[in-house]
Every structure is written in structure tokens, then in C-alpha cells.
Amino acid sequence: MLEVRDLSKNFGGLRVSRHIHMALEKGERRVVLGPNGAGKTTLFNLLAGTLQPTSGEILLDGKPITNLNVEQRARRGLSRSYQKNNLFEGLTVGENLALAAATAQGRTFSCFSRAHESRAIRETVEEVAEMVGLSDRLDLGVAHASYGNRRQLEVGLALATKPKLLLMDEPTSGVGPGMIDAFHKLIATLPRELTIVIIEHDLDLGFDVADRITVLNYGEVVFEGTPEETKGSDVVREIYLGDWQGDA
Amino acid sequence: MFYQTPLKSVTVIVILAALALYAILGGYFAGEIVVEIAVLAILAISLDFVAGYGGMVSLCHGAIAGIGAYTFAGLTALAGFDGFTATLAALAATAAFGLVVGAVTANISGIFFIMATLAFGQMAYVVVFEWKALGGDDGMSGVSRYDFSAIGLNMNGSVEFALFCLLVVLIVYAVAAYVLRSSFGRTLIGVHSNEDRMRALGLSVWKHKAVAFSFSSLLAGSAGILAAQHTLFVSPELLVWTVSGEVLIVVILGGLGTLAGPIAGAALLVFLKQQVSDYTEHWHLVIGLFLIAAVMAGGRGVYGQVEHVLQRKARSDANA
Numbered sequence A: 001m002l003e004v005r006d007l008s009k010n011f012g013g014l015r016v017s018r019h020i021h022m023a024l025e026k027g028e029r030r031v032v033l034g035p036n037g038a039g040k041t042t043l044f045n046l047l048a049g050t051l052q053p054t055s056g057e058i059l060l061d062g063k064p065i066t067n068l069n070v071e072q073r074a075r076r077g078l079s080r081s082y083q084k085n086n087l088f089e090g091l092t093v094g095e096n097l098a099l100a101a102a103t104a105q106g107r108t109f110s111c112f113s114r115a116h117e118s119r120a121i122r123e124t125v126e127e128v129a130e131m132v133g134l135s136d137r138l139d140l141g142v143a144h145a146s147y148g149n150r151r152q153l154e155v156g157l158a159l160a161t162k163p164k165l166l167l168m169d170e171p172t173s174g175v176g177p178g179m180i181d182a183f184h185k186l187i188a189t190l191p192r193e194l195t196i197v198i199i200e201h202d203l204d205l206g207f208d209v210a211d212r213i214t215v216l217n218y219g220e221v222v223f224e225g226t227p228e229e230t231k232g233s234d235v236v237r238e239i240y241l242g243d244w245q246g247d248a
Numbered sequence B: 001m002f003y004q005t006p007l008k009s010v011t012v013i014v015i016l017a018a019l020a021l022y023a024i025l026g027g028y029f030a031g032e033i034v035v036e037i038a039v040l041a042i043l044a045i046s047l048d049f050v051a052g053y054g055g056m057v058s059l060c061h062g063a064i065a066g067i068g069a070y071t072f073a074g075l076t077a078l079a080g081f082d083g084f085t086a087t088l089a090a091l092a093a094t095a096a097f098g099l100v101v102g103a104v105t106a107n108i109s110g111i112f113f114i115m116a117t118l119a120f121g122q123m124a125y126v127v128v129f130e131w132k133a134l135g136g137d138d139g140m141s142g143v144s145r146y147d148f149s150a151i152g153l154n155m156n157g158s159v160e161f162a163l164f165c166l167l168v169v170l171i172v173y174a175v176a177a178y179v180l181r182s183s184f185g186r187t188l189i190g191v192h193s194n195e196d197r198m199r200a201l202g203l204s205v206w207k208h209k210a211v212a213f214s215f216s217s218l219l220a221g222s223a224g225i226l227a228a229q230h231t232l233f234v235s236p237e238l239l240v241w242t243v244s245g246e247v248l249i250v251v252i253l254g255g256l257g258t259l260a261g262p263i264a265g266a267a268l269l270v271f272l273k274q275q276v277s278d279y280t281e282h283w284h285l286v287i288g289l290f291l292i293a294a295v296m297a298g299g300r301g302v303y304g305q306v307e308h309v310l311q312r313k314a315r316s317d318a319n320a
């Protein structure tokens, strides 16, 4: 479904991504682990087209997308949520979701129709709001929303496009255990054919939702395997200094 | 998002009705003032469309209106076309010019965008200034007003022309408001709010901006057509960049991103200019002080401040 071949990215002399190989099956849930600065977000920027790789190739459904720009990749069904909230300030939660849904459906150009008030879009908005737990917050201005609500909306915007491939960059960063739990459940309810890559710092959550795990360190894939294999891996234990052993 | 609120409707209708009354009762001089306000208001609405809702602060809207004025004047006075055909051609010309400006500047932001639009405006100014067939720096006379004699209207009457101009203001406002509520307008507001996210959602941002700028230019073109008919004369003065600057002042005075505010701003500026210039030649200074006060008071403009206060009150009432 998604294939990454020998992908590298240098910022001047800094080699942030090094010869990354990845292959994801359709419907796979892949968790990317790695310490701060390992190049996880950079990998997403390369996949989404925000950054151009120094070398290497990316294929979506067997077709190269390396030369496509951000919006072209989005139109191929790739959607992402950001580590740092990247919302439409000044609009309400509902308007944010409607904008995402209408844009993804290509309903952006008509001066004579009002997609945002149409039933199809309203249904998507309600459906996504339900999924991320914002149903009773639709009329809330984003500027007045709590951090947790903004985090939920960040994921909601990515979901509202009804993507084929969903990239989520630390979706639960900075939120409380209640919301991490809810996010857990959300992943389980997503359609099984949706392919998901999640960058996680919460190891337990990572192990729980992942089919396979990729571990990045210094821009390199240092390990790939099932959650079980990952828990037993020496190289991973070394990077995390046995971090999860205590609380697992 | 843009909503045609009751406050906006009431503001627009009250101002336009008051101006109509003033034109009817105030004699020739009042008619002149009302036309000046109307032309400025149309330009300000068109600028607010791109600046307030699209984040594209243009300094060439005066020049765009000038292109509309010259196209209309040239086709009617020189080539003998009727007013209707010339109007369509003038709107097409401004829309085309706006599309080029919009497409070229779509990936430029901030101060560089303003400078780029200024450069386009200056280019248009120079072309008109040098174009001998259009009268060069002397300008061109012989423009005639629309012929509505078939329905018993004499457009050469000061009151009739003023009322017609107010009608055009209303139409331009209604069209802009309609488009802002459409899928196109909502998308534009999304681009203004977060361009990168719109791209990540799959929007071809530059194309959207270019078309929005083109549409705004078309609206500005209608102001130029009225300006040409007002004085029956066009000159490169119309395209001087300070005209664009004045339009921007009007938008900020009235309220950037409010659509109704620019109409209030236009009336305010013209009346202020009229009053102050009776006492001093330095009316620019007074307008400048007004502008500084408007910016210092929160930058919402006269109408924007009213809207803000009422909305805050409505919210706290709803919470209580």
C-alpha cells in the first residue's frame, strides 16, 4: 500500500533520514517509535510532501508519488495530523471539520452551492465529531477550546478527509490518561481497510494498537517487527534504557 | 466564516438609504458626494473581499478600477461601442488583469505581496500614461453615461446617477456576500486562516487565490466604470497608487474582514474630508490621526468595533 525505498534527507550536513525502507500492507497499523530528534516527524514530512527527499522513492498503491506536491498527495488519499496543532483559528470546531470534509471532497470552487451547509458534509462532520468526542463542541470557537479539545480536533481534521492512508504524529501528546484511553478506542473503531502510521511516545499505546513497529534512531530504521518482537529486542531496550519494563 | 448577520444587513441598508435621502434632498453637491462615496465603497468592498477574507492586502485596487474605467471609456468614446458591451468588456479586462496579478503573487506573502501588487499597479499606470491613443497624460474625455431613457431615467441628472451608483454598491455587496457564503468563499476563508493545512487537505491554494483575486478585481472594475461615467473623463490620475492606499484606509477605518464596514468607512472618509477641508488643507493629517486612533483602539475599525462589542455581549448573555 505504502512503500518507502532508500529514503534519505539531509539538512545541509545534518543527515536526518538515512536510507529508510518501509513497506505497509493495506489496513496495517504501523507505529513509529524513537527518541526525540530521531527524525520521526521528518519522515512524515517526506511522506506527505512537505519536504522533498535528498534521495529515495515513495510509492502509494504501487505508483511513485515522490514528485507529487502536498495537495496532489492529499488528493490521492493521504491525510495527516500534526504533532503541533495546526487548526483553523478563528473558526468553530464544526466549521473546521466542514472545511476539511468539503476540501477533501473537492467542493471548493462553486460560487453557487454551499457545500458546508449540505447534508453530505454535515453528516461527515457529525460522524467525525462523534468519533473524536467533539459532538457537543461543534459551535465552540477553536480559540476558546481547551488543549485537549484542540488535540481531538487535530485528529478530527485528518479523519474528516476520509483518507486511505492516515499519518498521525503523536496524537496523544500532552493529553491526560482519559483521553489516551479514548484515543485507544477510536483507533479500534476505525475502518479496518484504513492504513495508519502513528508516531507514538506512549509505548504502551504503541504496543497495543500496532500490527508492526518501526523504531527510528538518528534517522535510521534500527528495528522493525511485531510488538512482541519489539519488547524482546536488545537494540530497542538500549535506546529506551528499559523504560517500559517498569510500568508495563 | 462569513455570515450575513442582521447587523450587517441593517448597517448596509441604513447607510445606503441615508445616502439616497441625502442625494435626493441635498441638491447637486450632495449628489457628487454620494457618487464619490459609492465608488470608494465598491472599491473598499472588493478590497475587503481579498484582504479581509483572503489575507491578500492589495495596493493595486485603484489601478484595477482605472483599467476598468479606461476600458469602458476607450470602447464607448473612441470605438463607439454601447454602454452594455463596454461594461462587459471592462469587467472582463479587470478580471483578466486580476487573474494575472493573483496567479503571479499567489505564493508571495506579507510585505512582499503588497509590494508586488504595488508594482503591478504602477505598471498599469505607466502603460496608460504613455499610451497616446488613450490620451496619454492628458486623459480622455467624451465618455457618456448609460442611456436608460427607454425606462424614463435621465442618467445625466445628478440625483439619478447618484441613486444608480448606490444601487451598484448594494449589488456589489450582495454578490460579494453571496460568494463568501458559497463553497468558494468558505474555502478562501480557510486559506486565509491556515494556508498550509488547506494544502494538506488537498486544495490547490495558488489557483484559489488567483481566482479570488480575479473576482475581487472584477468588482473593483465596476467602481472604475462608474468613476468614468461620473466625470465623463478618465485620466492616469485614477491609477495613481495613492488611490489604492486610500481604499485600504477606508477598509481599515470601517473594519477589515467585515464587508459591511467598508461602506461605513467610505462614507466616513468622504464626509470627514469634506468637513475638514473647509477648515484646513491638511485633511490628510486629520484622516491619518483618525486611522491611528482606529488602529490603536484594537484595529477593528468603526463597524468592526460595534460588531465585536455586540457579539461579545451576545456570548455572555448566552452563557449567563
Ligand SMILES: Nc1ncnc2c1ncn2[C@@H]1O[C@H](COP(=O)(O)OP(=O)(O)O)[C@@H](O)[C@H]1O
Pocket: A011, A014, A016, A034, A035, A036, A037, A038, A039, A040, A041, A042, A043
Ligand atoms: N527544517 C529543518 N531544518 C534543519 N533541521 C531540521 C529541520 N527539521 C528537523 N530538523 C532536525 O532534524 C532532526 C529530527 O527532527 P524531527 O524529525 O522533528 O524529530 P522527531 O520528530 O523524531 O522528534 C532534529 O535534529 C531536528 O533539529
Ligand SMILES: [Mg+2]
Pocket: A040, A041, A042, A083
Ligand atoms: Mg516529532
